[in-house]
Amino acid sequence: MKRRDFLMGISTVPILGAYSIGSTKNILKVLDDRRVDSKRLLDIDQFDVMNERLPSSTGNEQTRIRIGLIGNGWRGESLLNSFGYFHPDYVNKMKTDGQYDRWLPYQKRHENLYVDITGICDTFDVHAERGIEVARNNIREERNTPEILSGIKRYKTYQDMIHSKDIDAVIVATPDHSHAQITIDAVKAGKHVYLEKPMCHSIEEAIELKKAVNASNIVFQIGHENRQQMSYKLGRELYRKGVLGDVSMIQTFTNRNSLFGAWIREREFDHLGNHQTIDWKGFLCNAPWHEFDSKRYFNWQRYNDYSTGMIGNDFSHTYDCVNQVFEIGIPESVMAIGGHFFYNVGIDDLPDVFNAIFYYPDRALTMTYDGTLKSGIYRQTKVLGSEATMEIDRAIMLYKDPNSQRYKDVAEDPEEPFYYYAPNARVGVDGITSATATSYFKSGYGPTFIDGKVIDATFLHLKEWIDAIRGQGKVSCGIDQGFEETVTFCLANLAYLHKKPIFWDKQNEQYFIG
């Protein structure tokens, strides 16, 4: 081959050599430019909570805790799930759905808390029996021996359970109206309590419960598992470090648009509910007398006698998230208006559209709540600050204020957040507005991201309670946070019922109708 032929053949090789050096350098530079230094951007020294580690294990064979569940409905069973107990039908469904191989390692990632579910109490026989079947199927450790299984008992009444020597602590996941009574009795019997939200059905009950818990030595936790959600911990840190500036307004929202969301629920076993299978008196507890009515029993969230509807079941979640971030506590006054327009009008009595304004003069801010059961549009909590607006849910998005001093060097873009926290979303350079990122934000509850792992937030919340019972650490949602939650949403409920502003007297812990 001639020299000229050879040179022509390789003529582009030197260009490629130069190209490969230059292009790699350029790619690294571009990537570096795009990599935003969040600390410098937000003008903070460091991130604290994001470096948090999972709390270490506190349990062993000697410190086993025997837990009784009062109320094995939808939420009760999911709490058992968070402890690692699953109904065999659920496990089989995972297998037939082909999810088992992914699901089991996720479950096993959660620490063994060394708890045994030794008692189930429910006013509906079917739920109680199902609870027993769940409690007999621990998938996190080998506890399904005849000796252990024979210790799992059904208690006909909650009184039997709280006075049993075989129970150390109880989980209360009953309808709202019975929360206070059951918990006060359990506390007096010396049992530790994990109480589902909302804490109570009325302000009076909350005052009574607070007295009982404060007079005892038991460990009391309210089931607002979003206390464990990393986004709220980070939101709190960012706020305290001045990232938002002066916060003048907090807007909260809840939206649902389905019968299930409106608590009109037909579940698998409801048709089995009748005089024989339901302990109606047990269900009524201290509520006003009413003839047996299976609608009231299964859709209790729609009746003022047993629930506070949207404000107690939807807003209370959002409120506790806000309270966790800003520690706003109880407002000085509340105004609210709403309507019962759509579902079951004339039979049940709770609103499906609700607006409330909460007034916090001490904090120089107001908070609003807009909720509907007839629109499923997604809206995160929005916090208006003088430097930045924060949208917060399981993710955080910060938008620069047009008149911000702190972020005067940050490019102006009202459409795009200048900072976002969205673990697990596959957020690339352009990912923030993509369908993937958006759908991630839409899921409001569930797992959180901590220590480089995806962990069930409810599990962490239960673990916090269990650890505190063993004398390790404190609960994050105790009686004071629960009291603030109940008084706040009850003030709004009263304002709605009376169509008048309601005022809160902090010193005397009393409300006044304006």
Added chain:
Amino acid sequence: METKYSSRQIITLTVLRVVIGWHFLYEGMFKYIGGVWSSRSFLLNSTGPLAPLFKMWAQSDKAIHYIDVLNIWGLILIGLCLFLGLFERPAKLLGIILLSLYYFAYPPFSSAAAEFYADGNYWIVDRNLIEIASLLVLASFPTSYRTGLDRFMTNYPVRGFFNNITGGRLKNKLIPKK
């Protein structure tokens, strides 16, 4: 097909081949080095006749994984081949296929949705289509047997295979010296 090029023709055609290779290679290397890139949102938002298929792929973690790997390495290898003039013919064919997929993910048929990933205004013809047309030109005027490594591979054993899948036999005789 026997081709006889002037020096100017061979230089400009080689430049065209190299710049297209440059573009492919850079895009592939960027995605490879960048690490976080995924085709998911590109496919999820796609419009046009193939959108249902693309969206179905985007729903599956496994499919997305293979698509990402194939896309990145496809870009890199096609880029390298065009750059060096190595296996030019299959590289051009695969390049056209890949670009057609991009084109049909967001076909600029007057739909506003097609502007999702574009930074200009296009109707029927967009940059992908121009690059496809350029590769078609190169397919008619091959250069690698003169200014590429294919020059040394007139008898490489897989040639017959490539000729079979890419069409007729390539008679790349060197131009006789004057």
